Amino acid sequence: MRPRVSVQDSTLRNGNFSLRIDPVRSEDAGLYEAWVVYNTGVQSCQVDLGVITVTLSPPSPVVENEPLLLSCNSSHRASLVETRWFHNGHLVPTSGTFCSLHGALSILRPAMSNAGSWRCQLRYSDNEIISATYNLKILGFDGPTNPVVYAAAGSAAD
Numbered sequence: 384m385r386p387r388v389s390v391q392d393s394t395l396r397n398g399n400f401s402l403r404i405d406p407v408r409s410e411d412a413g414l415y416e417a418w419v420v421y422n423t424g425v426q427s428c429q430v431d432l433g434v435i436t437v438t439l440s441p442p443s444p445v446v447e448n449e450p451l452l453l454s455c456n457s458s459h460r461a462s463l464v465e466t467r468w469f470h471n472g473h474l475v476p477t478s479g480t481f482c483s484l485h486g487a488l489s490i491l492r493p494a495m496s497n498a499g500s501w502r503c504q505l506r507y508s509d510n511e512i513i514s515a516t517y518n519l520k521i522l523g524f525d526g527p528t529n530p531v532v533y534a535a536a537g538s539a540a541d
Contacts, residue, residue, distance in 0.1 A: 384411070400428075409434050412458035434458045437503055437517035445493055447523025454487040455503030457513050465506040471499045495523045 412434040435457040477483035504514040534540035
């Protein structure tokens with residue numbers, strides 16, 4: 384897993400045996416175990432790393448008015464009960480423009496107003512709730528709906 388994994392040597396003397404993974408990938412999910420030998424004793428601990436991913440289809444950049452699909456997947460083993468989507472902190476109603484099915488959100492005609500922070504929240508049969516955020520960027524015109532620009536003859540206009 385190198386060079387994505389590191390152990391902070393400076394904190395070992397204080398009893399901190401943390402493992403840092405940056406960036407985390409889907410395949411990193413699973414059970415991690417640490418063994419520390421100190422004097423005559425052995426200490427061990429186990430950590431189960433779960434990974435959640437949010438993917439965009441088609442991949443960035445998204446063009447205004449072209450359909451997109453945000454998918455949310457987790458390595459959690461229980462069965463998925465509910466998926467909720469939030470845009471800039473507000474719950475998104477899944478009707479009309481937005482359609483949610485099995486951890487995915489379809490936006491049929493994305494607009495510039497749909498850009499920003501999207502968070503999926505997955506609830507499982509064991510009542511575990513997992514969420515992840517995706518920052519959506521949309522290419523399009525962000526201005527008045529009927530723009531009129533006047534320019535003097537002979538001058539430049541943008």
